[in-house]
Amino acid sequence: MNYILNIETATKNCSVALSQNGDVIACKEIAEAGYSHAEKLHVFIEEILKENKLTFKDLSAIAISQGPGSYTGLRIGVSAAKGLCYSLDIPLIAIDTLEVLSRKLTMESGIIIPMIDARRMECYTAIFNNKHEKIREVKAEIIDENSFREITETIHFVGDGASKCKNILTDVKFVYHNEIVFPSANEMSKIAYDKYKKNDTVDVAYFEPFYLKDFMMTVSSK
Numbered sequence: 001m002n003y004i005l006n007i008e009t010a011t012k013n014c015s016v017a018l019s020q021n022g023d024v025i026a027c028k029e030i031a032e033a034g035y036s037h038a039e040k041l042h043v044f045i046e047e048i049l050k051e052n053k054l055t056f057k058d059l060s061a062i063a064i065s066q067g068p069g070s071y072t073g074l075r076i077g078v079s080a081a082k083g084l085c086y087s088l089d090i091p092l093i094a095i096d097t098l099e100v101l102s103r104k105l106t107m108e109s110g111i112i113i114p115m116i117d118a119r120r121m122e123c124y125t126a127i128f129n130n131k132h133e134k135i136r137e138v139k140a141e142i143i144d145e146n147s148f149r150e151i152t153e154t155i156h157f158v159g160d161g162a163s164k165c166k167n168i169l170t171d172v173k174f175v176y177h178n179e180i181v182f183p184s185a186n187e188m189s190k191i192a193y194d195k196y197k198k199n200d201t202v203d204v205a206y207f208e209p210f211y212l213k214d215f216m217m218t219v220s221s222k
Contacts, residue, residue, distance in 0.1 A: 001020055001021065002020070002021055002060040002061075002193065002196060003018065003019070003020055003054060003058050003059050003060055004018075004019050004059070004060055004061045004062070004063055004093070004189065004192050004193060004196060005017075005018055005045065005048075005049075005059050005061075005062050005063070005084070006018070006019060006062075006063045006185040006186075006188040006189055006192055007041070007045075007062065007063065007064050007065065007077050007080065007081050007185060008029075008065040008077070008097070008100065008183050008184055008185040008188060009037045009041060009065065009069075009070075009073040009074065009076050009077030010065045010066075010067050010068070010069025010070060010073055010074055010077070010097040010116070010183060011031075011069050011070060011073060011097075011116060011117075011160065011182045011183055012031045012032060012033060012035060012070075012073075012160075012182060013029055013030070013031040013182035013183065013184060014029060014030055014031070014032075014035075014036060014037045014040045014041055014044065014073075015027065015028070015029035015182075015183070015184045015185040015186070016028050016029065016041065016044040016045055016048055016185055017048075017184070017185035017186050017188065017189055018048050018049070018052060018054070019189035019192065019193065021193060022189055022190045022192075022193030022194070023189065024186055024189045025052060026048050026051065026052055027048075027184070027185060027186050028044040028047060028048050029044075029184060029185065031182050035070065035072060035073060037072070037073050037076045037077065038076055041076060041077065041080055042080065045080070045084075056084065056087075056088055057088065059084075059088060059090055060090060060196065061085075061090050061091045061092070061093055061192070061196050061201070062081045062084050062085050062090065062091075062092055062093065063081075063092075063093040063094075063095055063188050063189075063191075063192035063195075064077055064078055064081040064092065064093070064094055064095070065077065065095055065096075065097045065100055065183060065185075065188060066078075066094040066095060066096060066097060066209055066210045067097050067209045067210035067211055067212065068097060068098070068116065068118075068124040068138060068140070068210055068211060068212035069097050069116055069124070069183075071211060074209035074211065075209065077209075078207070078208070078209050082204050082207065085204045086204060091196070091199075091201035091204075092201055092202050092203075092204045092207060093192050093195045093196060093200070093201055093202070094201075094202045094207060095188050095191050095192060095195070096126075096134070096138070096210075097116070097124075097183050097210075098114045098116065098124065098125070098126040098128075098138055098183075099114075099126075099128065099132065099134065099191065100183040100184070100187045100188050100191070101114035101116065101158060101159050101181070101182075101183040101187075102114045102126075102128040102132050102158070103132055103187040103191075104158050104177075104178070104181055104183075104184075104187060105156055105158050105177055107130045107156055108130060109130060109153075109154065110130060110153050110154030110155065110156055110175070111127055111128065111129055111130070111135070111151065111153050111154070111155055111156065112127075112128045112129075112130065112132070112156045112158065113125055113126070113127055113128075113148070113155055113156065113157055113158075114126065114128070114158050114159045114183075115157055115158070115159040115160070115161030115162045115164075115165070116159055116160065116161050116183075117159075117160045117161040117164070118140055118161070120142075121142050121143050121144070121164055122140055122141065122142050122143070123140070123141060123143055123159075123161035123164065123165075124138065124139070124140055124161070124212060125138070125139055125141055125161070126138045126139070127151075138210075138212060140212050143161075143164055143165055143168060143169070144168065145168055145169070147165075147168075147169060148169070148174075151173070152173070153173070154173050154175060155173055155174050155175065156175045156177055157174065157175065157176050157177065158177045158178065158181055159181055159182070159183075160180050160181065160182060162176055162177075163180070
C-alpha cells in the first residue's frame with residue numbers, strides 16, 4: 001500500500017488529502033479570507049493520519065502543490081512538506097497548481113482555463129485540453145476584452161479568478177463554472193500517484209515554489 005499525503009496551500013484553501021494507491025481516503029480543508037494555513041495545516045495533517053489509524057511512518061511520499069499562487073500560502077505548504085520529507089526520508093512530489101484546479105472540471109469537448117486571482121485584473125492561467133493535458137504554459141496575464149480571442153473552441157473557466165472575466169469576456173464560447181472554486185488536495189491524488197510510480201520527484205533540499213511573480217510587500221495605509 002502506498003499512502004501519499006497531498007498538501008494544497010497555494011490559495012485561500014488550506015487543503016490536505018490522504019490517498020491510498022491514488023484514491024482519496026480522507027480530505028480536510030478550509031477556505032478563509034484571512035489565510036489560516038499557519039494555524040490549520042499541521043492540525044489537519046495530524047488529524048487525518050490519526051483518524052485513519054496511520055502514523056507518519058506509513059507515508060510513502062508527500063505531494064505539494066507548487067504554485068503559482070499566494071506567496072505566503074506556498075511558503076507555508078512547501079516548508080511543511082520539505083520538513084516531513086527530511087525527517088521521514090521519503091520523496092517529495094511537486095504538482096502544478098493550475099493542473100490541480102483544471103481537474104475540478106470533466107468535459108467531453110472544449111478547453112479548460114483554470115484561473116487563480118492575482119489581484120486587480122490579473123490572473124494566473126494556463127490552458128488544458130479536455131484530458132487535462134497542458135497545451136499552453138502558465139502565465140500571469142491581465143484580462144481584457146481581447147483575452148483568448150485567438151481560441152475558437154469552447155472555453156471553460158474555473159477558479160476564483162473567473163469572476164473578473166464575466167463582464168468582460170461575454171462571447172458565447174466562454175462558459176463559467178462555479179466561480180469561487182479553489183484548488184484542492186483531492187484532485188492532487190491521482191497525479192501524485194502517477195508521478196510516484198515513475199519516480200518523478202524533486203530534490204527536497206533545492207525545491208522552491210513556483211511563484212511566477214516576485215513577492216510584493218505593501219505598506220499599510222494606517
